[in-house]
Amino acid sequence: MAIPVPPFALAGCKVLREHGFQAYLVGGAIRDSLLGFDPTDWDIVTDATPQEIESLFPRSIPTGREFGTITVLLEDGQVEITTMRSDGPYSDRRHPDYITFTTELEQDLSRRDFTINALAYDPLAQNILDPFKGRRHLRRRLLVTVGDPTERFQEDPLRMLRLVRFQSTLGFRIEKKTGKPLRGFARLIENVSPERVFGELNKMLVGRELYLALETLFTHGLMERILPELAAGHRVSPGESHPYDLLGHAMASAHFCEPILHLRWAALLHDLGKQETRKRVHAEISAASAEIILRRLRASNDLVKSVTTLIRHHMFAVHPHSSNREIRRFLALVGKEAAFELIKLRQADMAGMNQNPRRIVAFGQDLEARFHEVLKEDQALSLGDLALDGHDIMRALDLEPGPVVGQILRHLLDRVLDTPSLNERGKLEALAQEYLGSLPDSRV
Ligand code: ATP
Ligand code: MG
Numbered sequence: 001m002a003i004p005v006p007p008f009a010l011a012g013c014k015v016l017r018e019h020g021f022q023a024y025l026v027g028g029a030i031r032d033s034l035l036g037f038d039p040t041d042w043d044i045v046t047d048a049t050p051q052e053i054e055s056l057f058p059r060s061i062p063t064g065r066e067f068g069t070i071t072v073l074l075e076d077g078q079v080e081i082t083t084m085r086s087d088g089p090y091s092d093r094r095h096p097d098y099i100t101f102t103t104e105l106e107q108d109l110s111r112r113d114f115t116i117n118a119l120a121y122d123p124l125a126q127n128i129l130d131p132f133k134g135r136r137h138l139r140r141r142l143l144v145t146v147g148d149p150t151e152r153f154q155e156d157p158l159r160m161l162r163l164v165r166f167q168s169t170l171g172f173r174i175e176k177k178t179g180k181p182l183r184g185f186a187r188l189i190e191n192v193s194p195e196r197v198f199g200e201l202n203k204m205l206v207g208r209e210l211y212l213a214l215e216t217l218f219t220h221g222l223m224e225r226i227l228p229e230l231a232a233g234h235r236v237s238p239g240e241s242h243p244y245d246l247l248g249h250a251m252a253s254a255h256f257c258e259p260i261l262h263l264r265w266a267a268l269l270h271d272l273g274k275q276e277t278r279k280r281v282h283a284e285i286s287a288a289s290a291e292i293i294l295r296r297l298r299a300s301n302d303l304v305k306s307v308t309t310l311i312r313h314h315m316f317a318v319h320p321h322s323s324n325r326e327i328r329r330f331l332a333l334v335g336k337e338a339a340f341e342l343i344k345l346r347q348a349d350m351a352g353m354n355q356n357p358r359r360i361v362a363f364g365q366d367l368e369a370r371f372h373e374v375l376k377e378d379q380a381l382s383l384g385d386l387a388l389d390g391h392d393i394m395r396a397l398d399l400e401p402g403p404v405v406g407q408i409l410r411h412l413l414d415r416v417l418d419t420p421s422l423n424e425r426g427k428l429e430a431l432a433q434e435y436l437g438s439l440p441d442s443r444v
Pocket of ligand 1: 026027028029040041043111112113114117118156158159162203
């Protein structure tokens with residue numbers, strides 16, 4: 001059976017073969033191709049050593065040299081080329097103690113996690129190699145470990161999370177025997193580095209069967225180890241109008257949220273603070289907990305910022321019948337981008353309370369339309385939109401640079417948000433003068 005292979009991946013295999021080495025495409029690319037998805041990355045395995053790979057491909061980066069992986073840059077794309085290996089024991093539960101290079105493809109495939117990831121393809125002979133029934137499991141939409149699941153999860157506990165990740169992204173069922181050891185080994189996940197855990201959680205979060213995946217994490221005791229703050233919402237009520245407990249609400253909100261990473265993180269963590277209080281400040285408390293969780297997982301500053309901003313404002317009060325002035329103030333407060341994302345987050349929140357779908361859709365459409373209407377007026381929403389800047393203020397009021405200049409600008413924006421017609425140079429200068437006069441002397 002022929003699999004469509006991009007020219008650079010084919011070229012990589014050809015070069016190896018022309019020099020007398022074996023070359024197969026393996027892993028996610030073959031799995032995804034057989035499922036009819038576009039693969040994200042292409043991996044080649046070969047019996048060439050890392051040194052040999054580097055000498056055949058001048059433009060290469062030794063990305064994982066100790067395990068024999070070289071990233072090779074070709075004209076129209078890049079491939080990861082890995083020397084076929086079998087792994088020694090994993091006594092630290094992170095890395096194999098040693099690896100042994102091998103010339104046997106089957107040995108390399110046998111160290112891989114799941115049968116659907118242990119398929120190889122020879123693109124020159126157009127032949128699939130499938131020693132572990134990967135294709136059969138793809139057809140049956142089943143996740144099965146290569147070999148004994150007990151051993152495989154003990155060797156590298158991250159595989160438990162990878163299993164749940166594939167449950168989410170592919171929507172496959174977990175074979176009974178494969179799922180059985182999860183509960184007993186869940187505690188081993190604590191030995192895995194936060195970076196690796198985070199990597200799998202991120203992929204899981206944007207998957208289509210997120211609810212089921214989160215349920216697997218919870219019921220097998222993995223969630224209480226990696227996201228204990230979330231698991232603690234089990235059997236805690238989020239409030240009168242909620243049909244589910246806090247954990248169920250978080251899981252359903254995230255599941256029904258658009259699959260954009262930061263939005264889904266926000267939906268998952270938005271109500272953590274309700275374990276402390278149902279008052280509005282729960283949003284602030286949730287944002288603080290989310291920051292702790294994301295930092296622990298080594299998330300980037302950008303992700304922390306976007307997730308906490310959304311959570312902090314998720315109780316926003318504007319609605320389709322709010323005045324233009326209220327909507328302008330909201331857009332100025334959170335920024336345009338977050339404002340539209342907050343609508344999606346609110347819709348996820350509503351879905352997580354089992355609200356009427358017609359209401360959820362109408363709310364989103366109507367509020368978006370109002371945001372667009374207000375944005376079209378093209379009125380000032382930020383300091384940069386004012387008809388004068390800090391230099392103008394200093395010149396007009398004969399001020400030295402200092403914090404008071406910013407304070408005046410913020411005051412002017414505040415006035416302009418209420419009354420956009422004030423955004424003219426002369427009017428703003430007069431307002432600035434008046435405001436400066438109202439400040440106690442010590443502030444000037
Ligand atoms: P993705 O679409 O996310 O890239 P993938 O299956 O390609 O999915 P990678 O992390 O890129 O995942 O790994 C490539 C291949 O390496 C996998 O398909 C699998 O065969 C093998 N693999 C990755 N991680 C492990 C692991 N922890 N244990 C065993 N095999 C693994
Ligand atoms: Mg991959």
